Amino acid sequence: MSKEEAIVKLIPAFRKYGYEGASLTLLSKASGLGKASLYHYFPGGKSEMAAAVFEYISDDFSKSVLKTLQGEETPAVKIQAACDRLREFYDSGRNPCFLAIMSFGEAEKLFHKEVKARLLLLIESLAKVLVDGGIEEEVARLRSLDAIAMIQGALVLVRILDDIEPFERVIEGLVGKLLD
Amino acid sequence: MSKEEAIVKLIPAFRKYGYEGASLTLLSKASGLGKASLYHYFPGGKSEMAAAVFEYISDDFSKSVLKTLQGEETPAVKIQAACDRLREFYDSGRNPCFLAIMSFGEAEKLFHKEVKARLLLLIESLAKVLVDGGIEEEVARLRSLDAIAMIQGALVLVRILDDIEPFERVIEGLVGKLLD
DNA sequence: GTCTATATAGGGATAGAC
């Protein structure tokens, strides 16, 4: 098994159980590798596994959502396309956000800086598109923050209510909210 | 020490470390009681401690935010007042939401139903005020959902960005968003 | 009611054979 295969298999486990909830026994079962084998790929142990998963997912997000925002189309088109990527990425809200997962408890201590950096990058990327669309810089920043807050909040609601409707509706209204 | 005192002292520990991160050793230090003494008040162990804390905080929320929403003033006045209560309750965003904390990992298994019920109650309470304000029922429900999503999302952003600005701004804009 | 001491299980991590 390649390291990447291992990472991919670990993703759902961390998503479902969180950093502290994902025990090595569980990660071992999820990956199909013995504990010792996991340490072959991740000598740093669980924190390294989580770091690898986090990086993998962050790259995935960059290649879909962020890349879409950096295209050459009009702002409206790019944002609409980014919404589609977001829906995929979060599986209509069924996937919790790794940034949120990693901002709690023990994981927060380990990954806070990285999580914050990733979030700031998203805010900035989105604001940039709005500025290109003729929106004043500070307004653009605030709207990006609001949009991201709505998405994060929707993900919380989906989890608690067992219903993807809040997420779908937020995504639906996003272009309008961002561009007036 | 009374049971209530014990509960109050446990609150910050669960808030800061989450359900799984709050070990008995830690809870013992936070409360100033030995482990065995904690079991005197909470024979059911950690889950009972968390349940007691959750209930205590939920009651607190009911007595401040929900009660405000059920007053006799105009909808605009009530919502403005509720926003003030929310700012207090969440300490301008510095306090994470217990509903969110309890919707993850091991805690989710234990408290999902209760968490969901509390959230639905909030949505309903807020929507009711909007309906009183002349807003159509379904619109009121959706606006409540949006408002709560914004608050939840803002709490996530505050945590990640180490900055209460998103929360303050969301609260600031809430009356307008809800009542047009 | 609070403590010290302890039981038991599971956590993360490692050694070393294959």
Add this chain to the structure above:
DNA sequence: GTCTATCCCTATATAGAC
């Protein structure tokens, strides 16, 4: 590269003295 077996530590929980 993967396994079995094991180590050590911390976790939750309990017993029983005071």
